[in-house]
Amino acid sequence: MADFTFAETDIHILGEGMSACDYVDQRINAFSLTACKDAFLMTDLDDVLNKHLCWLSNLPRVVPFYAVKCNNSPPILKILESVGAGFDCGSQGEIEQVLSLGVTPSKIIYAHPCKQESHIKYAEAHGVQMMTFDSEEELFKISRCHESAKLVLRLAVDDSKALVKLSVKYGAKLASSRQLLQTAQNLDLEVIGVSFHVGSGCTDSNAYRQAISDARCVFNIAEELGFQMTLLDIGGGFPGKNDFKLSFSEIAADINKSLEEFFPLACGVSVIAEPGRYYVTTAVTLVANVIAKKVILEELPPLSGDQLTVASRTFRTDGKIANKTMMYYLNDGVYGSLGILLHDLAQSSVLPYPHRKAKPDEPVYPCVIWGPTCDSVDVLVKNALLPEQQVGDWLLIDNMGAYTHCTSSAFNGFKKTPIYYVMSRDTQLRIQLPSPHILNDDVILISTE
Template identity: 45%
Template structure:
């Protein structure tokens, strides 16, 4: 099974109901132990199907536009495209990726708040017209490079928390929206809607109420200028939790019914990224080096006292210049699990995890409790599908993890029953028997 990030000719293991994700991970670790201990992902693409069903049950008729930067692997994009989801692209490379899947320009939004003129021209050339804008400078740049553009005014929201104060914030004020509309009139550019974004870290769902109310004000303002607006983009910020999805829907639905009812002709869309892919991918990493704190403190030849508990530092073959890049700007939302079996009463020690670069920024986990591990042992990180599988650094000869895609028969049947399994997509599937056993001839394999 091919699994390289850069390999477009990927395959999807179709699992019998007797095979589990743990079986796949066990078998891949077995393979890597014998062929070279390289970090790898296992992606359960069936979870994308389940998430989409959940979205339709809770959030319909709000149409999702998936932010490609969240996870741009070919399996994810092709499954989501097959499900009829739109795409939010932040650059030319992402636009090319989704266009290669046959996605129509009407289902693509160019969302970067700071666009390159050459990439605006590319969007114009390929018919991608809908794009976001939050300043007069950006608007003038778009007017010069794409006169047929249809703009969504990106308005700011009052959702800044202590954790976000250091992050860059985008979006314009209500007062400045009037100025932008005047500029759009002057340059002959269409304004067709409003976008806002509320972070997944925002705990106050009342922020949605303020944002939707502000959006209604912008729509009313647009009528004064003669703009016919028909799109409201409520952004991302969906964590993947069904409870959070229902809570957001409970807050926004009454306001949408009042301010943007069906008869208004306004299409409400959203940009769920993490929601779709976070739980679908599990990362396995290998310990490549180990240090004990007491080794640094005690002179050579001096034995450690038994009462002194060691503190272990482990170095793994992936880090912040690879799959843990998001750790540089936010907290890690997953905890490491030890792959090897150990006794329940085995002592746990204070440990830290670091990437392979030997860089002071390359700390993945500052403090956790783990049994004593050895070089060559494996750690498992769940919920690693978001913000980890796009373009990655080649710092320090970083080797990209392999990706192994899988899907259960029940999820595959659901896609077929819904009539959304294209012939092109079906060619990527191959059968994986339930009798996965390490060392057997039926073993789940990396062979094409």
């Protein structure tokens, strides 16, 4: 097994009675003593572990293969590896990273239906056998590059109830499955199962039932052709936020019923899934600093209720809105951690809130919140209501764990926002991390040296 170090940053072990929010307060207070007020991301690793325990409770038959693309932070991957999760990788780079953590190749599915040949050869050379396909051309490539692959046919399923649709790009139609299986048979390739993805941010659990039913049809065709298929991959689409319109427990209950109907335990089929945002969305908070401010005094048309962000419901303490507009500029934006606002339909808005507590009678002001780059596209919130902020104040944004830091860039010369990781002593003991070095009574640092 490869030696593991947390190369990105350190992990802070929280002292007794200390929370992740307390850690944010502590770091902000430390910044107040210096000139440094850089933005940072705080990742609560306890939250990741708790999501896994929730998964085991709700979907005990389904083994999670975490979607690395969602958030590839090494501490998150290591925690999931330590509790027995597998990994959904979509490239040679992701396979390399996961293998470097000591993950065995059998715990990886190369879940990209359209792969580069050199990446397939890399998988073959490093013992990664499970991989998806959705076309005859992909079968020909795999036949040339990885004859011993264990293949999973990716089906296109109904994703009309999802916020992010995937079947338009990947997946084979159910009607074409027989021809694809016959082609695999002619090439002497082993097909072990079926996968699908109902789309990210699925809002109707019936989508899983229909997709599982479709998969059963493919299993039946495969049996007619002589294949011995043993794997069902139900993909992703599980909600990451706690306030999503469809809860994880509701989805899990319908999945369990559908599995019992179409793939009862006695049939011997193993079931995996590819959750991503489910595990990490709520684990991360962005802490950004107000680096500039502009007050707009000219008369502006009043904002209607549907134009205001949820922030208005948080800070309109006395129903009074002042007659000026604020423009705030933060040191993170859409070219950094907040790229989700441009490319992730499942999280197309964010809710910044002040770190400092508002006074009961403090007025709120319409405001626009910008990122730091020179591009006018770099806007985070166009219409919000907040108490007046000053340069040097901090704004926080929750639910920042999915498709954020991993998609950020250094555009305009702004560095990627650093990540700090926290966990409780109980979590540290559970996943058997290295012995810590005590820094003070509240925070313990695990050295990366």
